Amino acid sequence: MSDDLIECEGHGQQRPAFVCQHLAETQPDDEPIGFHWNCEGGDLLANCDDCEAEASDDGFLPDDYFEENFVVICRMCFVEMAAVNDVSLQEIEQAEKAAAS
Numbered sequence: 161m162s163d164d165l166i167e168c169e170g171h172g173q174q175r176p177a178f179v180c181q182h183l184a185e186t187q188p189d190d191e192p193i194g195f196h197w198n199c200e201g202g203d204l205l206a207n208c209d210d211c212e213a214e215a216s217d218d219g220f221l222p223d224d225y226f227e228e229n230f231v232v233i234c235r236m237c238f239v240e241m242a243a244v245n246d247v248s249l250q251e252i253e254q255a256e257k258a259a260a261s
């Protein structure tokens with residue numbers, strides 16, 4: 161888990177989260193494009209349907225694909241994106257707790 165905080169224009173200092181650039185560009189304002197998320201290793205991460213198709217059989221995206229297509233956003237921005245995709249804050253907090261224990 162990364163302890164470094166990032167500065168978000170809208171939310172101030174927050175923990176970072178990672179999303180694919182397609183989600184970053186479209187959510188929460190545009191039509192849903194899929195929201196596949198996890199909190200493995202303690203970092204929140206989400207990607208769209210197209211990116212999910214790039215994942216290998218074990219569900220992981222190749223490192224270079226990740227580096228090219230993912231951006232850092234703040235945790236609260238992630239929560240807002242998740243909310244419009246029917247993922248509740250409660251679910252996210254549970255996943256964070258599970259990852260931390």
Ligand SMILES: [Zn+2]
Nearest residue numbers: 180182208211
């Ligand atoms: Zn994507």
Ligand SMILES: [Zn+2]
Nearest residue numbers: 168171234237
């Ligand atoms: Zn934010």
